[in-house]
Amino acid sequence: MRYQQDRTVLAAIGAHLDPQISRISVRLPRSVAEPAVAAWDREEPDGTGEESREEYDLRDDAAELALIGLAITSRGVWDGEGVVVDLDVVQIAAALRAAR
Template sequence: MRLPRSLAEAAVAAWNRDELDEVSDEIREEYELREDAAELAFIGLAVSERGTWDGEQVIVDLDVAEVAAALRAAR
């Protein structure tokens, strides 16, 4: 899959981010936002481990679940 550089860099930053706060009671929107952030972070892991930078894009092999997460992250 080809991802724009900005999305790939955001994903890698999400993967490298330390989450030190405990998760407290959340409203639905907060839960969904945290889930989206987690999916973005997993894309960052894939980019970090096996991504190939090609100018303003990164090429990375993703499995089906990762492709779905990348599409959701891109929205």
């Protein structure tokens, strides 16, 4: 019950932050930008079937990578060895979580 209340407060904080923060301009090297675009471009089979929590988390991270690839494709500006792109803070947070 206490954790549910904590989640409610966390969501309220998010509701206040959401209009204040949207996208942040970042620079990514080509070595990670191109695989992100490839993740967006690839075809995935329909339906996932049963999966463990670990498999779900891996698939969720793969989806976040694909969304970064979409952002690069739609609004990225390539510059020599990298790309500058405005990423949603949720995508940035997902990448930072994966790096930990």
